[in-house]
Amino acid sequence: MGLDPAPDGHGALTWAADEAACRRVPLVVLYALGSPALARGPAGPPVPLWADWADDVQTGAERLLKEAVAFAGSRHPHLEVSGVIAEGGPAYVLGERSLHAALVVVGSWHLSAAQEAFTSGGVALPLAARASCPVVMVPERRTPSLPRFVVGVDGSPDSAAAVDLAFEEASLHGADLRALYVWHPPALGATDEGPVVAECRRVLGETVAGRIAAHPEVGFEHEVVRGHPVQVLTDASESALGLVVGTRGHGGFAGLLLGSIGQGVLRRARCPVLTVPRQCSQRP
Secondary structure, eight states: OBOOSSSSSOHHHHHHHHHHHHHTOOEEEEEEOBOOOEEOOSSSSOEETTGGGHHHHHHHHHHHHHHHHHHHHHHSTTSOEEEEEEOBOHHHHHHHHGGGOSOEEEEEOOOOHHHHHHSTTOOHHHHHHHOSSOEEEEESSOOOOOSEEEEEOOSSHHHHHHHHHHHHHHHHTTOEEEEEEEEOOOSSSOOOHHHHHHHHHHHHHHHHHHHHHHOTTSOEEEEEEESOHHHHHHHHTTTOSEEEEESSOTTSOTTOSSOHHHHHHHHHOSSOEEEEOSSOOOOO
């Protein structure tokens, strides 16, 4: 997980520790120092602006990591927990680590589009767009949750990968799973809803069919809902353990690294959001 020094509380750290313990895998807590700014003098090579206080930065990072590792270890005494300090931007460093991870976990602060694009807090969107494994964004302030996961389905390869992870998570946590296919009617023109809804139900049924048989222990329901996907999924996630979506779906635009639906729920959902890339190899 990526450790953020700014938030109060341990929402993301708690989620990551609980998940690692549930999966019986080690937890690595990573602190990214960021990329130092460079200053040029009248002669000589560029010098990092933080050269005079680099020791203080390192000391502070070590202290935060020590506290985080101790917190996770006290919560799960048998969990293997380690801390790592890395130089570079958080999204880049965590993206590199995702090549060898089962999940990457970060805190989510519901930043605006401008904040995500222009502030150092904008880690979630670029990380989710580029990571090689599922990325989990955990809000610090969450509503009480029911033992249920929600997954968005639209027939795309990414949403099929999301359904796989959703069934896995529901099974690990002894939770139910609700799969939603959200149909958004066109803004202009009349549409015969009957054939459209029938096709949505067909795609939804085909997507989940094999997974239901593979996870008979998971209480499962699926539904086609009329409305805007971001709003419907956000509402459905209000009291869920987690909302699972693909990084790209049929509702996205070609120019976006992360699909428009994924971006929307990342900014609005009040439960942990798990984004799943299409080519997500199954890791322990």
